[in-house]
Amino acid sequence: MLVYDARTNKMHSDAVDTAHVLVIGSGGAGVRAAIEAAGYGETMLVSKTLTGKGGCTTMAEGGYNAVLRETDACEIHYEDTLKGGAYLNDPDLVQILVHEAPQRIRDLLEWGAVFDVTDSCEVAQRPFGGQRFPRTCYAGDRTGHEMISTLVDRLHGTGVRIENEVTVISLLQEGQRVNGAIGLDRQGAIRVMLADATILATGGGTRIYDISTNSSSGTGDGYAIGYNASAELIDMEQIQFHPTGAVYPYDARGRLVTEAVRGEGGLLKNVEGERFMKRYDPERMELSTRDVVARAIATEILEGKGTKNGGVYLDVTHLPRSQIERRLPVMLEQFLKFGIDIRDVPMEVAPTAHHIMGGLRITTRGETTLPCLYACGEVSGGVHGANRLGGNALAETQVFGKRAGEAAGRVKEQKKAADQKMIEDAEQRICTFLQGEVPPSSIARSLQTTMWEGAGIFRNGPDLQKTLGIIRHLQTLHPKAASPANFAECCILQNMLTTASLVVRSALLRKESRGAHLRRDISQNWDPEHSPYGHTYLSLSREGIETRAVT
Amino acid sequence: MREISVKVFRFDPSCDTTPHLQNYLVSVKEGARVLHVLHAIHDEHDPSLSYRYCCGSGQCGSCAVKLNGQPVLACMEEARDEMIIEPLDLPIKKDLIVDMDPYLDRISSLVPGAEFRMPAPDEVEAIKPLRSCIECLACVSACPALKVIDFAGPAAMREDMRLSLDPRDTCDRVTEAVSEGLFTCTSCQSCWKVCPKNIEIPGKAIEKLRALANRKGLTLPRHEEVEKLVRETGRSVDRTGTTFLEQVPEILEPYGEVKATVGFFVGCMYNMRLPQTALDAMEVLRRNGIRVIIPKEQVCCGSPLIRTGQVEFLDTLKSRNINAYVFRNIDTVMTMCAGCGSTLKNDYQTPFKVMDINEVLLRYGIEPPARLPVKATYHDPCHLLRGQGIRTQPRELISKVVDLVEMPAICCGSGGGVRSGMPQEAAALGENRRNEIDKTGADLVISSCPFCEFHIKEHTDKPVKNVATVLLEGYREKDRRTAQKETC
Ligand SMILES: Cc1cc2nc3c(=O)[nH]c(=O)nc-3n(C[C@H](O)[C@H](O)[C@H](O)COP(=O)(O)OP(=O)(O)OC[C@H]3O[C@@H](n4cnc5c(N)ncnc54)[C@H](O)[C@@H]3O)c2cc1C
Ligand code: SF4
Ligand code: SF4
Numbered sequence A: 001m002l003v004y005d006a007r008t009n010k011m012h013s014d015a016v017d018t019a020h021v022l023v024i025g026s027g028g029a030g031v032r033a034a035i036e037a038a039g040y041g042e043t044m045l046v047s048k049t050l051t052g053k054g055g056c057t058t059m060a061e062g063g064y065n066a067v068l069r070e071t072d073a074c075e076i077h078y079e080d081t082l083k084g085g086a087y088l089n090d091p092d093l094v095q096i097l098v099h100e101a102p103q104r105i106r107d108l109l110e111w112g113a114v115f116d117v118t119d120s121c122e123v124a125q126r127p128f129g130g131q132r133f134p135r136t137c138y139a140g141d142r143t144g145h146e147m148i149s150t151l152v153d154r155l156h157g158t159g160v161r162i163e164n165e166v167t168v169i170s171l172l173q174e175g176q177r178v179n180g181a182i183g184l185d186r187q188g189a190i191r192v193m194l195a196d197a198t199i200l201a202t203g204g205g206t207r208i209y210d211i212s213t214n215s216s217s218g219t220g221d222g223y224a225i226g227y228n229a230s231a232e233l234i235d236m237e238q239i240q241f242h243p244t245g246a247v248y249p250y251d252a253r254g255r256l257v258t259e260a261v262r263g264e265g266g267l268l269k270n271v272e273g274e275r276f277m278k279r280y281d282p283e284r285m286e287l288s289t290r291d292v293v294a295r296a297i298a299t300e301i302l303e304g305k306g307t308k309n310g311g312v313y314l315d316v317t318h319l320p321r322s323q324i325e326r327r328l329p330v331m332l333e334q335f336l337k338f339g340i341d342i343r344d345v346p347m348e349v350a351p352t353a354h355h356i357m358g359g360l361r362i363t364t365r366g367e368t369t370l371p372c373l374y375a376c377g378e379v380s381g382g383v384h385g386a387n388r389l390g391g392n393a394l395a396e397t398q399v400f401g402k403r404a405g406e407a408a409g410r411v412k413e414q415k416k417a418a419d420q421k422m423i424e425d426a427e428q429r430i431c432t433f434l435q436g437e438v439p440p441s442s443i444a445r446s447l448q449t450t451m452w453e454g455a456g457i458f459r460n461g462p463d464l465q466k467t468l469g470i471i472r473h474l475q476t477l478h479p480k481a482a483s484p485a486n487f488a489e490c491c492i493l494q495n496m497l498t499t500a501s502l503v504v505r506s507a508l509l510r511k512e513s514r515g516a517h518l519r520r521d522i523s524q525n526w527d528p529e530h531s532p533y534g535h536t537y538l539s540l541s542r543e544g545i546e547t548r549a550v551t
Numbered sequence B: 001m002r003e004i005s006v007k008v009f010r011f012d013p014s015c016d017t018t019p020h021l022q023n024y025l026v027s028v029k030e031g032a033r034v035l036h037v038l039h040a041i042h043d044e045h046d047p048s049l050s051y052r053y054c055c056g057s058g059q060c061g062s063c064a065v066k067l068n069g070q071p072v073l074a075c076m077e078e079a080r081d082e083m084i085i086e087p088l089d090l091p092i093k094k095d096l097i098v099d100m101d102p103y104l105d106r107i108s109s110l111v112p113g114a115e116f117r118m119p120a121p122d123e124v125e126a127i128k129p130l131r132s133c134i135e136c137l138a139c140v141s142a143c144p145a146l147k148v149i150d151f152a153g154p155a156a157m158r159e160d161m162r163l164s165l166d167p168r169d170t171c172d173r174v175t176e177a178v179s180e181g182l183f184t185c186t187s188c189q190s191c192w193k194v195c196p197k198n199i200e201i202p203g204k205a206i207e208k209l210r211a212l213a214n215r216k217g218l219t220l221p222r223h224e225e226v227e228k229l230v231r232e233t234g235r236s237v238d239r240t241g242t243t244f245l246e247q248v249p250e251i252l253e254p255y256g257e258v259k260a261t262v263g264f265f266v267g268c269m270y271n272m273r274l275p276q277t278a279l280d281a282m283e284v285l286r287r288n289g290i291r292v293i294i295p296k297e298q299v300c301c302g303s304p305l306i307r308t309g310q311v312e313f314l315d316t317l318k319s320r321n322i323n324a325y326v327f328r329n330i331d332t333v334m335t336m337c338a339g340c341g342s343t344l345k346n347d348y349q350t351p352f353k354v355m356d357i358n359e360v361l362l363r364y365g366i367e368p369p370a371r372l373p374v375k376a377t378y379h380d381p382c383h384l385l386r387g388q389g390i391r392t393q394p395r396e397l398i399s400k401v402v403d404l405v406e407m408p409a410i411c412c413g414s415g416g417g418v419r420s421g422m423p424q425e426a427a428a429l430g431e432n433r434r435n436e437i438d439k440t441g442a443d444l445v446i447s448s449c450p451f452c453e454f455h456i457k458e459h460t461d462k463p464v465k466n467v468a469t470v471l472l473e474g475y476r477e478k479d480r481r482t483a484q485k486e487t488c
């Protein structure tokens, strides 16, 4: 291990952690990948939080999409996903997702997951937005938590080495090939980890927005770390705004109100009591896709039909109390804690930044554009296109977690040596934080409001340009670490800035409205299926937007 | 925005020798949680403050801290002025960050077999209430047992029960639980009361596991003896002298006007070990207009059997007891043993209302006693405080007679069959009480449960008395003073 001692300002080089496979991130994707990789060789899992307690998987409430019934079909799931994704999805990835999601949920069941079941002992499924078949499997409204508990249980039996509370700040490379990572522990000491294959499973990053559903770890580290190592990212402009985030209390704003609430029959009403969705999508109403519902709610609020707290009503008071208690226990409990009994009064909700559909470009085996670097879960791009269907992300973590773990496991053993220059660079980088001037939390706050205002639900070229300018300025400020224990915060802030710039740059590259990305300054005469554009892409060496033949 | 003052536990083992509480003045928004106060301190006052959090919505279990001594989730608990924020009672790494591993590691994992069977709906329904655990370890922090004896803790017991309900698991979780300390639980209910997911570990896991252990012949020999005694005598303790029931008529009329009539359920301990205390209570009731009916055929409530997982004979006890009051058309049954009260209220389905004596006395009001020049402390019986939610009533009564000084409400170690089955543990918990009692400087300990009174007596040199006895002493003093005045 290579340890930086802040008091002596020296590196102690005794040993370096090595493993065959290094997995970064302990959410659904990372743990699934580690379980798989462990079958091939020594595997190490690092995570900036406690394993099982970090990331967004634990928070996922609604469910997991999988075709399990005779009357459903993978082809329909495929079509629903493409349609929902405004045909920006990578079709190969979607094929894999829909075909392997059922087997991956079976893995979970075999390992002990407790999903709700029907009277005939099949996994119960509920309807979710944008899908023609009720194919969302669930464990009450704590599906993600059920999954992660099961996965961590399983992980304990595999001999994977777990390093908790180590924040990865950069990748180690030999040429282009990735051969490990550099991290910081809670005290701010540098940790060097070498591996034959490295898997990024750091999850999403909508914490770059002022209002977000993400856990505190959703700061986009993986996008930034991958980008800095010259991996290519696609479709970073595609940010899903979940229509229903809580608006009260202020400090907990953005907290997700699960789509299951609408799945169970919850109604959206403006302050006049009107079920306004009939004006936006009369057919699917509340169960329309997230982009449509989010924009509808945002429009109602902008037009002054919102509540005093700046939301619209989401009402389940007409449902039987027992249904609310059994199917939505987490929601009931959370709102009760905040003084609202959803059995008697409607919730107040407004859109909140939820999911980054874009991410590292991957193949069906989870390979990124860099040798020996793999990515899975929310940090990767292409599966969800321009808009993710509720329930597809959890399935993605399992399907592509397994694939990435397997592919990484199969990488040949290599001689492991760290590039000392890269370690010195990292050391330099963190040391400057001690001389910094601005607390990282204040830079983060400026970034978050800037992003919400300039790169939110409704976008236009000039505002995006302005936003990029502000981000660039924020990048010139020197974040200040009060002590080595604050180094990680400073690195994370820099990751947020990088991720935000990727989002805005891609948003400028995509000169059309597509899925979650709405450009008010551009009019177009095509529907998504017939768009001439493919992925936006960004790397250290190139950027642009793919075009495609329109049929 | 409002300004609140908070105290936060600070300790950095790399430079501090002892921890200290640091004062902060923080501005918070309406509805802010404890976590938001910690953020405000970190962002605006002191970035070196360390604490854990992740989801911010009660789902990940990273953020549990003690708020004014009680474990809570920082992200869900509303911030209050003058609050004290401390780490959980676990090894401290820095400030509010504790080492969770020792107890997380003791939570078992499912070991699947070769053949898969999907759990049936009723199995899923049985497992679900135990499955919502977010492993925040609030319960572990609150558990008195594991502080004095090796015990994997409530969260681990919960998982053992869940696994034993799961058809996919292949291990013997009952034997495992026994070796992990199943019989060390005092059934104090603390774990359940602090659990943010409201998981009823004592009743839904520990007692159930003990019942399964019973079927495997793993019940502790001392507990088996108690069960045998109940079967043979209807009582959970043996006879050492004249019982309470032998000393009273079936109906005790009050001295003055009748304000209410209650049936009295005396319970084994007051009947056979502390009959004088029950007689004192009768005196207080008579003086306050309560007519008391005392069916002589009442038997043990069954609590010692339920807590130790020996439930075969339970239904017989239940119906005998219920009938004793139903035959007399009694609509309110009064208990004075905290354990019996909690059992009748929570484990029975009674056609009558059950009230603890403290509730009865306050409900109908009492004649003011004389004040005694005594400083006393009150020990909350677990089965009264957490089992029945009775906290203020005994305090109100006591304060009419003596000066009350508070001490933390922690189990004395007498419950759950621990006193008989795990005597060293019970003694260690009793000694902890001794320390707390000494800290208060009180000259008298008051409680409202025969088990606590009996047990604490062995662990303090101060007298230990029941609330009713103290009231009665107040009345006697009052009478003495009146008599004195008259003779003057
Ligand atoms: C509130 C909420 C509800 C959701 N509900 C659903 C749903 O019902 N159905 C559905 O399909 N999807 C849902 N989603 C989306 C889905 O949960 C996520 O997309 C998915 O769980 C992401 O999994 P992951 O493993 O990629 O990342 P995460 O679960 O977010 O895990 C990321 C991990 O990486 C670690 N990490 C991050 N950065 C670093 C670093 N620098 N160094 C070391 N470790 C790092 C984190 O600590 C964490 O352990 C929901 C999302 C949210 C926020
Ligand atoms: S049982 Fe409750 S208190 Fe204990 S760890 Fe689980 S959620 Fe926390
Ligand atoms: S009931 Fe009390 S002793 Fe038993 S596990 Fe819970 S906290 Fe510990």
Ligand code: FES
Residues within 6 Å of the ligand: B052, B053, B054, B055, B056, B057, B058, B059, B060, B061, B062, B063, B064, B073, B074, B075, B076
């Ligand atoms: S931060 Fe996750 S439970 Fe509080």
